Amino acid sequence: MSAKGIWIAFGVGVAAGATVALLYAPQSGERTRRQLKKGIDEAGDYLEDAADSLKKQADKVAKESQKLYKKTRSQVEDAIETAGDAVNSAVKSVQTLM
Numbered sequence: 001m002s003a004k005g006i007w008i009a010f011g012v013g014v015a016a017g018a019t020v021a022l023l024y025a026p027q028s029g030e031r032t033r034r035q036l037k038k039g040i041d042e043a044g045d046y047l048e049d050a051a052d053s054l055k056k057q058a059d060k061v062a063k064e065s066q067k068l069y070k071k072t073r074s075q076v077e078d079a080i081e082t083a084g085d086a087v088n089s090a091v092k093s094v095q096t097l098m
Contacts, residue, residue, distance in 0.1 A: 003054070007047075014043050 018036055 014039075 018039065021036070021039075022032060
């Protein structure tokens, strides 16, 4: 499931929970509204924390990707240089045979 799907499912779950709580709440409307506000505030805090965590993970993945790209590029450049040296050596060997 994608991250977007998870957040949609989370939002639907929060809405369903709030609706059920309203329908079956054995308390006054004012108290219920306070509890709902508290729940919404907590959900907002949770989403902010989750967003911060996702941002940190994305930054970490980006940095690791850059490191891997640089390492791979260096290895490819070394391989090309080695292959070029081998070709030059082979050409010189053939030229000395002629």
